[in-house]
Amino acid sequence: MRVGLFIPCYVNAIYPHVGIATYQLLTALGHDVVYPLNQTCCGQPMANAGYQYQAKNLARRFEELFEGFDVIVGPSASCVAFVKENYGHILAGEHRCQTPGRVRDVIEFLHDDLKVSSLPSRFPYRVSIHNSCHGVRELHLSTPSERNLPYMNKIRNLLELVEGIEVVEPERIDECCGFGGMYAIEEPEVSACMGRDKVKDHMSTGAAYITGSDSSCLMHMQGVIDREHYPIQTIHAIEILAANL
Known part of the structure; x- marks a missing residue:
């Protein structure tokens, strides 16, 4: 291909x-x-x-x-x-x-x-999945929480193929992080507040990393983490899946 x-x-x-x-x-x-x-x-x-x-x-x-x-x-x-x-x-x-x-x-x-069923990767950390708005509701990477359907998450399914990883998700499973592209520029105070709330929700899982499929959301949350000195970091899911290659 x-x-x-x-x-x-x-x-x-x-x-x-x-x-x-x-x-x-x-x-x-x-x-x-x-x-x-x-x-x-x-x-x-x-x-x-x-x-x-x-x-x-x-x-x-x-x-x-x-x-x-x-x-x-x-x-x-x-x-x-x-x-x-x-x-x-x-x-x-x-x-x-x-x-x-x-x-x-x-x-x-x-x-x-590709229906990948195995990976040679290792990542011995607890990670919390960030389900971004576009990924959930336009690409169907996970089941939207507002729909009465059995829960599915493609990011989780792939991450669980990685050796040593522990995968968790926050309580507010697909709440927006507040970035929203232009929204973060037009409503910076609200955007920053949403970002802090989202990072704290991820931190409540005890995870060392927040991961997901959208670098823009991860960038927004990393900005909050750096500003507030929170004890957590962000990493794109593909970096975990490709670890040790």
Whole structure:
């Protein structure tokens, strides 16, 4: 399978090791992984702020860069969800819009497409899963708490393949961390308060790490942790799954 590696701009700028871990794990699983050069933003911040015209140009660019790949995989639930859920509307009438049906969050890809059942990884720590809003309600990485359905969590299923790990989840299992992209800029006080509440909820599990599929949420909570000197850290789930490779 020929995989196009989609590394969102903030991952590239702030968390390049998350992109490297994604590449290492996918290649270790035997896939031909290509990172198209000169990637730009997928357009999510512009579209969310009401500038859909600017997002349209970026969506066209994304379509061109990832043409010809069997699947497009990225370590960011929110960016993947934006492409999957919005490109069809943004590029309406343009017959070449092909990426929404081929883009996957890396957790989604490993769990649903590859059906990974074993990993050579070891991570001897207790970790608390952060279920991000986009991941839960647009990519269905876990069951939304507001629905009366049996609980399922794809991040947990994959993490439990890792040797030595103890996986827990907070009491308010999928409450928002307060980041929300533009929301954190427009309502910084409320966003920061939500972030503190969420980190404390994770800390109540006794975990050493908060993990999840969205670096933006983890970035927001790490900012709270650094400011308040809380005794916990954040780590992307793919870094755990690729540990010791």
